[in-house]
Amino acid sequence: MTQRLIIIGAGMATGRALEHLLDAGADYDVTLFNAEPRGNYNRIMLSPVLSGEKTYAEIETHTAEWYEENGITCRFGEKIASIDRAAKTVTAENGDVLSYDKLLFGTGSNPFMIPLPGHDLEGVIAYRDLEDTERMMGLGPDNKCVVIGGGLLGLEAAAGMAARGVDVTVIHIMGHLMERQLDEAAGYLLRKALVDKGITVKCSANSKEILGENGKVRALLLDDGTELPCDLLVMAVGIRPNTKLAQDAGLAVGKGIHVDDQMRTSDADILAVGECVEHDGAIFGLVAPLYDQAKVVAKTLMDEDAQFVPKELSTKLKVTGCDLFSAGDFAEGEGREDIVFRDPARGVYRRLVLEDNVVVGAVMYGDTADSNWFFGLIREKTDVSDMRETLIFGPAFQGGGASDPLSAVAALPRDAEICGCNGISKGEIEDAIAAGSGDLAAIKATTKASASCGTCTGLVEQVLAVTLGDDFVIPAAASICGCTDMTHEDVRRMIKSQKLTSMAAVWQECGWKTSCGCHVCRPALNFYLLADWPLEYQDDPQSRFINERKHANIQKDGTFSVVPRMWGGITTPDELRAIADAADKFEVPTVKVTGGQRIDLLGVKGEDLPAIWDDLNKAGMVSGHAYSKGLRTVKTCVGTDHCRFGTQDSTGLGIKLEKILWGSWTPHKLKLGVSGCPRNCAEATCKDIGIVCVDSGYQISIGGAAGMDVRETVLLCQVPTEEEVVDVIKAVTQSYRENAKYLDRIYKWMDKVGLEWIQETVEDLDTRTALVERFDLSQTIYRTDPWAEHVAKAETYQPLADLTLEAAE
Amino acid sequence: MNEQPANWVDIAALEDVPKRGARLIKTAHGCVAVFRTGTDEVFALDNACPHKQGPLAEGIVHDKSVTCPLHNWVISLETGEVQGADEGQVATYPAKVVDGRITLDTAFLVRRAVA
Numbered sequence: 014m015t016q017r018l019i020i021i022g023a024g025m026a027t028g029r030a031l032e033h034l035l036d037a038g039a040d041y042d043v044t045l046f047n048a049e050p051r052g053n054y055n056r057i058m059l060s061p062v063l064s065g066e067k068t069y070a071e072i073e074t075h076t077a078e079w080y081e082e083n084g085i086t087c088r089f090g091e092k093i094a095s096i097d098r099a100a101k102t103v104t105a106e107n108g109d110v111l112s113y114d115k116l117l118f119g120t121g122s123n124p125f126m127i128p129l130p131g132h133d134l135e136g137v138i139a140y141r142d143l144e145d146t147e148r149m150m151g152l153g154p155d156n157k158c159v160v161i162g163g164g165l166l167g168l169e170a171a172a173g174m175a176a177r178g179v180d181v182t183v184i185h186i187m188g189h190l191m192e193r194q195l196d197e198a199a200g201y202l203l204r205k206a207l208v209d210k211g212i213t214v215k216c217s218a219n220s221k222e223i224l225g226e227n228g229k230v231r232a233l234l235l236d237d238g239t240e241l242p243c244d245l246l247v248m249a250v251g252i253r254p255n256t257k258l259a260q261d262a263g264l265a266v267g268k269g270i271h272v273d274d275q276m277r278t279s280d281a282d283i284l285a286v287g288e289c290v291e292h293d294g295a296i297f298g299l300v301a302p303l304y305d306q307a308k309v310v311a312k313t314l315m316d317e318d319a320q321f322v323p324k325e326l327s328t329k330l331k332v333t334g335c336d337l338f339s340a341g342d343f344a345e346g347e348g349r350e351d352i353v354f355r356d357p358a359r360g361v362y363r364r365l366v367l368e369d370n371v372v373v374g375a376v377m378y379g380d381t382a383d384s385n386w387f388f389g390l391i392r393e394k395t396d397v398s399d400m401r402e403t404l405i406f407g408p409a410f411q412g413g414g415a416s417d418p419l420s421a422v423a424a425l426p427r428d429a430e431i432c433g434c435n436g437i438s439k440g441e442i443e444d445a446i447a448a449g450s451g452d453l454a455a456i457k458a459t460t461k462a463s464a465s466c467g468t469c470t471g472l473v474e475q476v477l478a479v480t481l482g483d484d485f486v487i488p489a490a491a492s493i494c495g496c497t498d499m500t501h502e503d504v505r506r507m508i509k510s511q512k513l514t515s516m517a518a519v520w521q522e523c524g525w526k527t528s529c530g531c532h533v534c535r536p537a538l539n540f541y542l543l544a545d546w547p548l549e550y551q552d553d554p555q556s557r558f559i560n561e562r563k564h565a566n567i568q569k570d571g572t573f574s575v576v577p578r579m580w581g582g583i584t585t586p587d588e589l590r591a592i593a594d595a596a597d598k599f600e601v602p603t604v605k606v607t608g609g610q611r612i613d614l615l616g617v618k619g620e621d622l623p624a625i626w627d628d629l630n631k632a633g634m635v636s637g638h639a640y641s642k643g644l645r646t647v648k649t650c651v652g653t654d655h656c657r658f659g660t661q662d663s664t665g666l667g668i669k670l671e672k673i674l675w676g677s678w679t680p681h682k683l684k685l686g687v688s689g690c691p692r693n694c695a696e697a698t699c700k701d702i703g704i705v706c707v708d709s710g711y712q713i714s715i716g717g718a719a720g721m722d723v724r725e726t727v728l729l730c731q732v733p734t735e736e737e738v739v740d741v742i743k744a745v746t747q748s749y750r751e752n753a754k755y756l757d758r759i760y761k762w763m764d765k766v767g768l769e770w771i772q773e774t775v776e777d778l779d780t781r782t783a784l785v786e787r788f789d790l791s792q793t794i795y796r797t798d799p800w801a802e803h804v805a806k807a808e809t810y811q812p813l814a815d816l817t818l819e820a821a822e
Numbered sequence: 823m824n825e826q827p828a829n830w831v832d833i834a835a836l837e838d839v840p841k842r843g844a845r846l847i848k849t850a851h852g853c854v855a856v857f858r859t860g861t862d863e864v865f866a867l868d869n870a871c872p873h874k875q876g877p878l879a880e881g882i883v884h885d886k887s888v889t890c891p892l893h894n895w896v897i898s899l900e901t902g903e904v905q906g907a908d909e910g911q912v913a914t915y916p917a918k919v920v921d922g923r924i925t926l927d928t929a930f931l932v933r934r935a936v937a
C-alpha cells in the first residue's frame with residue numbers, strides 16, 4: 014500500500030532525497046512543505062545570482078511542472094507548526110492536520126544574528142535565501158553596505174554587491190579572513206584580491222552597536238569608536254541548525270536533530286537530513302555530505318540498507334578572481350609536517366599538511382588547478398612517500414626544481430622603488446640595463462641606485478640577475494635565516510616599497526619557505542614592520558624574545574629582574590623608599606646598582622611581576638626597558654647644577670632626552686650619555702649616541718660601544734642649542750631605526766652606510782624635519798609604559814591551571 | 823607496569839593561550855607548559871629545557887617547535903626531542919582541543935605519583 018510521506022522543508026538535501034526516491038520508483042505519496050514561497054533551488058548559487066552572473070531561473074532545480082508530473086503535493090509558503098507523534102500527524106500553519114506514515118525533516122539552518130543593540134532595525138539582514146539576495150540586489154551603486162563576517166558567505170555577499178557597484182566594507186572579528194578554512198598566508202592573499210575589487214576589509218574588528226534612524230539602520234559602530242555608515246547591514250556570522258520544531262515534538266536534539274547512520278531520528282518513523290541534523294557529534298554546513306545523507310535516507314525510506322559515512326570536505330569560494338581551495342584538516346593533530354610553496358610573482362601559495370606520509374590537509378591560493386588531485390590524495394589517504402620531494406608542485410610536475418629565489422623581485426612592478434635614497438624604481442634600473450649597464454658599478458654610475466647608503470645593493474643585483482639571466486651572477490649574500498633567500502636589507506626594502514604591513518604579507522611577497530617563520534626571522538620582521546608602519550602594524554608579542562614579551566630580563570633560574578627608570582640617573586628619597594618596600598614585599602634576593610645609573614631588583618618570580626610593577630607604578634616609576642632593543646639609559650653627569658667645570662645643564666638635557674626617546678624600539682639597544690664638559694664623566698663617547706657639552710654648544714657624536722666591541726664615538730655635528738640637539742638625535746635615531754639591520758648597533762650600521770651619509774641625512778634640513786616628524790608619529794604609539802599595560806592583564810602571568818591536587822585523588 | 827587509564831581534564835579555553843605562545847600548569851611534580859601553535863594545535867611538555875632547565879613556556883613558538891629562551895635550543899613540541907646538533911628530550915603529555923577547550927590527559931600525574 015502506498016505510504017504517506019510528509020517532507021518539512023524543500024531544501025537542497027530533501028530535493029536530492031526526492032530525486033533518489035523517484036528514480037527508484039518508491040511507493041510514496043509525497044507532500045512537500047516549504048516555509049519559503051517556492052520549491053527547491055540551488056541555494057549555493059545565490060551568490061552568482063547576486064553578482065549578476067546567473068538568474069534565479071537558472072538555479073531552480075525543480076519546476077512546478079516537475080512536481081506536477083511526479084505527483085508531489087506542494088505546499089510552498091507554508092510552515093509546519095507542530096507534530097503529534099502519537100497520532101502521527103502534522104499541523105500546518107493554517108490549522109490543517111495531515112497524517113503521515115513517514116516524516117522527513119529538512120529544515121536546514123537559521124542564520125545566527127549577533128544580538129548587538131540595533132540588530133532588529135530595518136535594513137539588518139542575513140544571507141540565506143532569495144529574499145535576502147534580492148534585498149542586496151536592490152541596493153543601487155551609490156549605496157553603502159557593511160557586511161559583518163569574513164567567512165565564505167560574508168565574502169560572497171560582499172563581492173556580489175561590489176560587482177554591482179555598492180560601496181562594501183567587511184568587518185571580521187578574527188585576524189584574517191576565512192580563518193577556519195585558510196591560514197594567515199592564504200588569508201592575506203584573499204584580502205589583497207578583495208581590496209583590489211574595491212572592498213574595504215577590516216580584520217580584528219569588534220562590532221559594538223548598530224545605529225539607526227527612524228527605525229532604519231544608519232551605521233555600524235565598532236568598539237574602537239569608528240562609525241561605518243551604511244544603507245544595509247548584512248550579518249553573515251554563522252548558522253545554527255533549525256531544530257525548534259523537532260525539539261517541540263520531543264525528538265532527541267543536541268546541536269542538531271540526532272540521527273543514526275540511517276538518518277533516523279529518535280523516532281523510527283521520523284527521519285532527518287541536511288543542516289538540521291547532528292550525526293555522531295558533527296553538524297554540517299556544506300552540501301557534499303548532505304547529498305550523501307539524501308542518498309542514505311532514500312534507501313532507508315525504501316527499507317534498503319545504507320549507511321552515512323562522513324568524508325573529508327573541501328571549500329572553494331565562489332568569487333570570480335579569488336582562486337582558493339582548502340580541504341581536510343590543517344589545524345589540530347599530532348605528528349604532522351608542512352610543505353610550503355610560494356610564488357610571489359604569480360601570487361601563488363600552496364601548503365600541504367602531512368601525517369605519516371599521507372596528506373591530511375591542503376590550502377591553496379592563486380593556482381588551484383591541481384586541487385582535485387590533492388583532494389583525491391586526502392580522501393584516498395594515498396601514501397606519498399615516493400613523491401614527497403615534488404608533491405607540492407602537483408601531478409604534472411616530474412623531475413627536480415624548486416621555487417625561484419628571484420621570483421619576489423621578478424614580481425615587483427616597474428614603479429616599485431628600489432633605491433630609497435635616490436628614489437630609483439625598478440623600471441629605471443631595467444631601462445639602464447637595456448641601455449647597456451651590465452653590472453652594479455654601471456648601474457650606480459648611470460642611475461645612482463645603491464650609490465648612497467648602499468642597503469639596496471642586494472635588490473639592485475637581483476634586478477640585474479632577473480633582467481640579464483645567466484649573464485649576471487649575484488655575489489652570495491647571507492639570507493636572514495633558512496626561511497628565506499633574502500637578506501635583511503632586501504626584506505627591509507621590500508617592506509617599504511611594496512607597503513607590506515603584515516607578517517603574512519612579507520612571508521608571501523618575499524617567498525618565505527616556511528609557513529610562519531622561525532625564532533630568527535620573526536623578531537626581525539616584527540621590528541621592521543613596527544618601525545616602518547607604526548600606525549598600521551600591530552606589535553606581535555609572540556615574535557619577541559621573552560625579555561621583550563614580559564618586559565623584564567629572564568635569569569638563569571627562570572626568575573626575572575626588574576629595573577625601573579631613573580630619568581638621567583636622578584632619583585628621590587620617595588622613589589628609593591618605594592623600591593626598598595617592593596624589595597621587601599616581594600622578597601627580592603638581590604638589589605644592585607647597575608652600570609646604567611639605576612637600580613636593579615634581581616630574582617623576582619614571574620607570577621609577581623604585575624604586582625611589583627603595580628607598586629612601582631603607584632610610586633610614579635615606569636619600565637626602564639633594561640631588556641629592550643630600544644632606548645635603555647641616558648647617563649648623565651652633574652653638569653652646571655653642581656660641578657665647577659660644567660658648561661651646560663647636562664643632567665637636565667639627559668632627562669629631557671630620556672623622556673623624549675623612551676619606549677622607542679630600535680634595531681638594537683640604544684644608550685646615550687650626556688657629559689657637562691670634555692672631562693666626560695658620563696662616558697658619553699662610548700655610547701651609541703654621546704653628547705659632550707662645550708661653551709659654544711653641544712658636540713653630538715655617534716657609534717660608540719663598550720661591550721663586546723669597544724668603540725669610541727665619532728663626531729656627527731656640533732649644534733648651538735638644546736632644541737637642535739633634540740632634533741638631530743631624533744633624526745639619527747629615526748634614520749637608524751628605518752635603515753639598519755635588526756641587531757646591528759649604531760656603530761655597525763655606520764660602518765655599512767658611512768658616517769658621511771648619516772651626516773648628509775641629518776644636516777639637510779628637509780630630511781631632518783621629515784625624520785623628526787616620523788619619529789614623533791611613532792612615539793605617539795610607543796611612548797607608553799608597558800608595565801602599566803601588563804598590570805591590566807595580570808592574569809596572563811598566572812598559571813593556566815593548578816593540578817597539584819589531581820594526583821592525590 | 824600498568825598504564826593508567828586516560829583521564830582527560832578540561833584545563834581552559836584555547837583563547838587563554840596566545841597563538842604561538844604558552845601558559846603554565848602547576849602540578850605536584852613541577853610545571854607543565856601548554857603550547858598553542860599558529861594553527862591552533864596544543865601540546866603539553868615539561869617546562870624545563872634539557873640543556874639548563876630553561877623555562878620553555880617563555881620561548882618563541884614557530885611551526886611545531888619552541889626555541890628555548892635561555893640559549894636558543896630548538897625543541898620539537900610533538901616529540902619533545904631537541905632539534906639540530908644539540909641532544910636531549912623533554913617529556914610530553916597528551917593534550918587536545920575539544921570544542922574550543924584545552925584538555926589534558928592527566929593520567930601521567932597518577933603514574934608519576936605511584937612511581
Ligand code: SRM
Binds near residue numbers: 574576608719722758
Ligand atoms: C644590569 C647590567 C649589569 C649591571 O649590573 O650593571 C647589565 C646586565 C645585562 N646585560 Fe649589559 N648590563 C648593564 C650594563 C651594560 C653596559 C654598561 C652601560 O650601559 O653603561 C654595557 C656596555 C656598554 C654598551 O652597551 O656598549 C653592557 C653591555 C652588554 C652587552 C654587549 C653589547 C654589545 O653590543 O656588545 C650585552 C649583550 C647584548 O646586548 O647582546 C649585554 C646584555 C646584558 C644582559 C641583558 C644579558 C642577557 O641578555 O640576559 C644582562 C641582564 C642581567 C639581568 O638578568 O638583569 N650587556 N651592559 C647593566 C644594566 C644597565 C641598565 O641600567 O640598564
Ligand SMILES: Cc1cc2nc3c(=O)[nH]c(=O)nc-3n(C[C@H](O)[C@H](O)[C@H](O)COP(=O)(O)OP(=O)(O)OC[C@H]3O[C@@H](n4cnc5c(N)ncnc54)[C@H](O)[C@@H]3O)c2cc1C
Binds near residue numbers: 092141255287300
Ligand atoms: C549564499 C549561500 C552560498 C552557499 N554556498 C555554498 C557552497 O559554495 N558550497 C557548499 O557546499 N554549501 C554552500 N552553502 C550552504 C548550502 O547551501 C547548505 O548547506 C544547504 O543549502 C543546506 O541544505 P538543507 O536542505 O539542509 O537546508 P536548506 O537548503 O536551507 O533548506 C531548508 C528549507 O526548509 C524550510 N523550512 C524550515 N523550517 C520549516 C518548517 N517548519 N516548515 C516548512 N519548511 C521549513 C526553509 O524555508 C528552507 O527552504 C551556501 C549557502 C548559502 C546561503
Ligand code: SF4
Ligand atoms: S657582563 Fe656578562 S655576566 Fe655580567 S651582567 Fe653583563 S652579560 Fe651578564
Ligand code: FES
Binds near residue numbers: 893
Ligand atoms: S636552557 Fe634551554 S637552551 Fe640553555
